[in-house]
Amino acid sequence: MTDKAPAAPLNAGALPDPMPTRPPRSQWQDVWRQFRSHKGAMAGLALFVFIVLGVAIGPWIWSASPTDIPPVVDMIKNRDMRPIYTLLWDSGAKTSWAHPLGTDNLARDNLARLMFGGRVSIAVGLTAMALSILLGTLIGVMAGYVKKLDGPLMRLTDLFLALPLLPLILVASLMFREALAATFGPEGGVFILVVALIGITSWMQTARIVRGDVLALKEREFILAAQSIGTSPRNLILRHLLPNVVSPIMVSATLGIAIAIITESSLSFLGFGFPPDFPTWGRLLNDSVDRMTLYPERVIWPGMLISLTVLSVNYLGDGLRDALDPRIRGR
């Protein structure tokens, strides 16, 4: 007689919850989604990955030696080759498919030298960035977390910010060269020297940002909660503080790569960096400036590669900053 109404859903009367169609996203998935919408950042990432892979894998595919000088007869025959594209406007140019980007004045292959130089430049950039971030985070966390150290460490930061860094890097790069070269060999010594100098002179911004963030986080309830259940200071820093300051650190890390690459190239350009037979992009550029009217490609290629790497890294950093901090999006 009474046909039963279909069984009412459990929450009849209340607004029905839409069933989630997608699994919940983590914070980093959100960041990645935001990052992907920044076209410049994606282009920067692609370009940077391309350059890094090019210089990392390139030498295995293109096996010409970047440093070996061929025997004299070959050298005279093969030196000062122009890049292959020169044929487009100058059919009489000395070119060869064996050296697509030409050779230098000692008949070394330009493409191989660019790849080798890129390896060094990017390795210096990444290592120096890592050192600078490590120092900056360490000092920032110490200053923010330990009250007694705050004053002295921040005065130290101020002092470093007041030092004229480029002149001091130049002086120091001459001073410690011999000592380090004696221990680690001429190339290894200079590598350690350049990385250490750049790292030691570029941690201040990171330290300031990290300290500020740590100071603010320290007053939050979750830190109090962690302290009240007896978390040791070490775990408090590693598990609760550091994960929360990781986004500004990541941004300064990306921008730090750009600064490190530029500083290394400037050092090499001024003749205070790697030895002449050990190519880096800055060194290649410096060596070719004197004859750039005859062989402009030897200036343009290393210069372009430095600029493109730095540009891509800067765009990457911009996108990362926007993705990690939605409040400043679009600036």
Add this chain to the structure above:
Amino acid sequence: MLTFTIRRLTLAVPTLLFISLVIFLLLELAPGDPMAQMPLTIPPEVREQMRVALGLDQPWPVRFWKWCVQFFWIEPQVLIDHIFGTSFSAGDPRVVSWQTRSPVMDTVIQRMPQTLWVVGVAYVVGILIAIPIGIYSAYRQYSIFDQAGTFVTMVGYSVPPFFTGPLVIMIFAVQMGWFPSLYDTTHKVVDWASFKEQLHQMFLPVMVLATQITAQISRFMRAAMLDNLHQDYVRTARAKGLGETMVVMVHVVRNSMIPVVTVIALGVPSIFGGAIITEQVFKVNGIGQLLITAIQANDLPMVQTLTFIFAVLIVLFNLIADVLYGLLDPRIRYD
């Protein structure tokens, strides 16, 4: 404000003294021998006498004290003597370069105009270009102009001067032949024609330096404008019927200039540092070039003095930036 300035100035003195000590100790560690360039035929005892003549036989605290006295006490006297024709400093030992055996400050004064001409003009030009770009890109955010401007400033920010330098030399000096590739420092400005000549030869180095400055400052200007454009006082200004030019160019720009002015002040010392490379590219024999040659020749008094001058610039312009910030923005109170 005055008390703040005075407090900061008195605080700057120990800071600078400490910095000069740090620089001195760093140079003290340098294993380089200032006698290394001398001929090998000089007998050891003469060599030893020469070391004594340079004052190298004394322990470092004594030498540091001497440098301090010479730099902070005698050099200002020399300056006063030079201006007023007095003779306070007659016979007092000055900071002497090991390369040229002439007083360091004399060389610095000789080199200063070259650097100031190039760096100063580039800074002014850069700012003059950057501010309109920043204003317009922020006002038309996400327009074609803004996108292009942001891209160009990003490029200008990323391309190092040691690449743009040779590039503009190659294009404008070699291919086109419009400008000289080298900077002739012996050129004297006496009349209109020579002034034009000076502008002509300054064009390329100024262009390279100004590109970088423009890139940095227009980014800042844009961000500062964006911060202000959406604030309530702008809406109020529009609501009471002010013209758009008035709103943007007077209300918003004035408020946006506050952080930008401090950034401009803070940037001055780093521009001197950056000019080291530009001077090297265009062979301008200014301060930066002097520093490079002094470092290579192990001329420690020269390096010490020049580096210290750079440090003074940094501390001074930090102070200026702080004071300007307080003067321009009445909400900021330091005391």
